[in-house]
Amino acid sequence: xxRRIAVARAKxxxxxxxxxxxxxxxxxxxxxxxxxxxxxxxxxxxxxFTPMEFVVSLLETVFQRSESEALAIMLHAHTTGMxxxxxxxxxxxEAKVERVTALSKEAGHPxxxxxxxxSDENGE
Ligand code: TYC
Numbered sequence: 001x002x003r004r005i006a007v008a009r010a011k012x013x014x015x016x017x018x019x020x021x022x023x024x025x026x027x028x029x030x031x032x033x034x035x036x037x038x039x040x041x042x043x044x045x046x047x048x049f050t051p052m053e054f055v056v057s058l059l060e061t062v063f064q065r066s067e068s069e070a071l072a073i074m075l076h077a078h079t080t081g082m083x084x085x086x087x088x089x090x091x092x093x094e095a096k097v098e099r100v101t102a103l104s105k106e107a108g109h110p111x112x113x114x115x116x117x118x119s120d121e122n123g124e
Contacts, residue, residue, distance in 0.1 A: 037089045038117060039119070040090055040115045040116065041087050042087070043083070043084060044058075044077045044111065044112075045077065049110055052074055054107060054111070055070075058111075059074060062099050063085045097114065
């Protein structure tokens, strides 16, 4: 009697398919290594004019931070001069910077928002 047994394929192992009495070994595909996209920190800079509540609300709406996270990030910027609002792939970070800049301008606040690579050229 021929029985078919499904053999779960481990990531780095060749796959085996039982075909009756004969075990067929299928060579695994060459592993495709995908480089991780470089990440960028979006920074909020302190100033003397932008209201604290405005910065907190931006952190909640643009960066999806909870109220307590937003408050902590805003206070970090307020006391040290700068804070990381979030870390994203290039296009996302760029869109966040543009959104913050547009909303701040619209509201008449001078809030500065910039981005910088998370790692150096060596990816470290
Ligand atoms: N320093 C501002 C104030 O006292 C508040 C503020 C916090 C502004 C963080 C910018 O990134 C900032 N109203």
